[in-house]
Amino acid sequence: MDEHDGTPMGLLIFGCQQRALRERAGLTQAELASRVNYSESHVRSVESGRRRPKPEYVRAVDEALGAQGLLKAAAEPIVQLKYPAWFIRYVEAEAEAVKLYTYDNNLVNGLLQTDDYAYAVFRAQVPALDDDEIEAGVQARLERQVLLTRKPAPTLGFVIEEWVLRRKIGGREVLKAQLDRLLEVGEMRNVSIQVMPMGCETHAALEGPLTLLETLEGRNLAYVEGQFGSAFVTEPKDYSVLEQRYGVLRAQALSPEDSATFIERLAGEL
Structure with missing residues (x-):
């Protein structure tokens, strides 16, 4: 690398x-x-x-x-890579993270997706992927979820926009199962899931999704993603800005307890 x-x-x-x-x-x-x-x-x-x-x-x-x-x-060594070139560095850092916090405003985070939700996401890609590419992408995404139960357990925090939890990606049943999965994962002691309600007129992360993580070596880095790739933020000054934003964002979102109640209500409406 x-x-x-x-x-x-x-x-x-x-x-x-x-x-x-x-x-x-x-x-x-x-x-x-x-x-x-x-x-x-x-x-x-x-x-x-x-x-x-x-x-x-x-x-x-x-x-x-x-x-x-x-x-x-x-x-031969590279055609079988599970991830796009621009994503490999992030996956390696994620696998060794001792602390990881994310904000998502378009999709449920890949670490939390059910297999049916993930299939629906990959099937929606443009240009269209073939069946083998979809299968490989889903399996690679699900493999990353070992982070949730890894020992020693990392500290994981997720802030998710309310409208993400209302978009019926894959249909009503797929979304309901996805909401149930969020409730299940949210009960883990090392995981917190918070909802950013649409009633909040503004918040600190309007510039887009972000991930903050800390490596085993104590190195802090951020990851931001766009339509055509991604970027790592490693400069301490820039990382500090994103860390401040995330701290305010978590305070603006519903608490983990209130978020669980809210997600349960949304699931009940489906």
């Missing part, structure tokens, strides 16, 4: 090998893209290590560049 941006070393090596072979063949990224029927931005992302190459892409590029199996061999 590259210590600067979290890009897996295997992706960087593959990207460098592809670029070297492409340049030896005298092709631009656009010309290679045309030969393999992918976009130029796709080729560029692979060469920079930002995109994990799929097997069909590897086969096409290996043939187009006359690599004689070199790229296929180089891709």
Whole structure:
């Protein structure tokens, strides 16, 4: 793992090998893209290590560049990666967290999702994923949930917008089971779940979802995610800003006890 941006070393090596072979063949990224029927931005992302190459892409590029199996061999350790390149660094930090706090305003956090809810989320992705990609994504997400019961137990806190708990992702029965799951997890001694009610006119995290975590080494870092990727926040000054926001956010949300009562009521309405 590259210590600067979290890009897996295997992706960087593959990207460098592809670029070297492409340049030896005298092709631009656009010309290679045309030969393999992918976009130029796709080729560029692979060469920079930002995109994990799929097997069909590897086969096409290996043939187009006359690599004689070199790229296929180089891709073997990375085509089976469970997560997008930009997410791997976060997953590794999450697995070792001793403290983790999140705020979510679009979906129930992946650590709390039921399998049916997770399937519905992956099926809604655009461009559409194939069945194998959906299955792999769901299973990888569910595997992360071992954090909830890991020993020694981490301290986990979740703040969730009320409208997330009302959106019937997957349908009424899927949502009801998801709310029941939140109630179940919320009873764990190391977990707190809080609802940010829609009646709260404003709050401290209007700029979007965030995650704060502390590693085994006592290092504090934050993680923020957007449409096309994510970013780690490691500078102490910037982390302090997000930590202050989260502290105020928790005070503005319903207490864990009141949140459980609220979630129970929502489940009863379904």
